Amino acid sequence: MEWSVLQQYGPSLLKGFGNTILCWALGTVFGMALGLVIALIQRYAPRWVRWIVQAYIEVIRGTPFLVQLFVLYYGGPLVGLRLDALPAGLLGLTIYGSPYFAEIFRSGFRAVPHGQIEAARGIGMSEADVVRRILLPLGLVSSLPALVNFSIILTKETVILSIITVPELLYQVQRMSAETFRYVEANLVLALFFWGLVETISRVGLRLEARITKHLIERT
């Protein structure tokens, strides 16, 4: 092992890790937002709209992320969509994550007891208020563990962005390996960074869960 190379490459590795976190965070937030919209469309939109959205879900879930990125980054310009690597990567992550998030929200909504929705309708609440005040808060709570889980999976999908030259952590690690032949050290650093990130997300997720379910769990 030769750790001295890390002194030289430390800054670029840290920068790469910063980009990884940026891609993960924005990709997760946008993917979740799009997923939520999809889940609501599937619950409320007319049949033909739901059908289109379902087709989108099937296509995105049925193809590898790598292929989607290639199509977006290299195929995009053919239809006038010219994006730099980073925005293309973010858009790709958003699209890739959205159907999984949508499915998580869908099952979260289904976990809201129908009676609680009927109670809201029974006092004359509008459907928009039913969604805003009852379905969303309760559905989100039951979705939370699965949301955290999938956002952890997404951290590791960010490495694929290196293929379209997004300067994230794997991209920097590969550059360091190629220039120094220190493959083991470089990849150990990669593993450690990811482990730290995942561990942090999972702990924050557990805290969040404990906090928002505090009132929902029957104390025995």
Next chain:
Amino acid sequence: MLAASSVEMRKVNKYYGKFQALKDVDLSIPPGKVTCLIGPSGSGKSTLLRCINFLEEYDSGEVRIDGQLIGYDAPNKKMSGRKLREMRRSIGIVFQQFNLWPHMTAKENVAEGLIRVRRMSKADADRRASEALAKVGLADKFASHPSRLSGGQQQRVAIARAIAMEPKLMLFDEPTSALDPELVGEVLSVMRTLADEGMTMVVVTHEMGFAAHVADQVGFMEKGELIDIGSPDRILHRPQDARIQSFLRTYHERNSF
């Protein structure tokens, strides 16, 4: 004295696929009176009750609240959501499973409808919610979430949530069936108070004592049909129909020791 609604049901039919849940049900519910519906499970009592506020969509016939058809503008023409919500505002419903919103405190559960539906200010809604909770004997539980309340307390919050909206008609769908026996009394006594105030009430129940002492009329249902309806004394003590006699015999056998 409260403003009280009447309900008229004419030839109401309801199907779940091929299964007919309600068969040509005719039912008159006079204003300010308590109507109890009894009968074996699966007989259509709850379905009938839920047709009154159109949570259950009947397929044919008429359900009129104070003369106004609910759910449809004309046969086969559904009423707009807005109009239906308008009508539901004056109909309170209480469910077997309470159906309180678990992410809100008792007071928030009661205030929610006042704020969202009645467009009251938060301060006014809070005041009204506190009054309603005090009325059902829960003045000390304003800040409790449903998970911290007993079943009987939860059901009383649910009743407060309904009465805070100042309904002219209250529907109770087996309000005590999910409760431990020792908690049934507190809920029934709140219901009795409402009845004494002249609220029109429709109660699906297995509490024969409540039906006998509080109801003005008792209806017996079986297999989607309203077999008979009349005074509690006539239905519960001098039943004419063999099906009612048999139902009550089973009930008495199960409840005697």
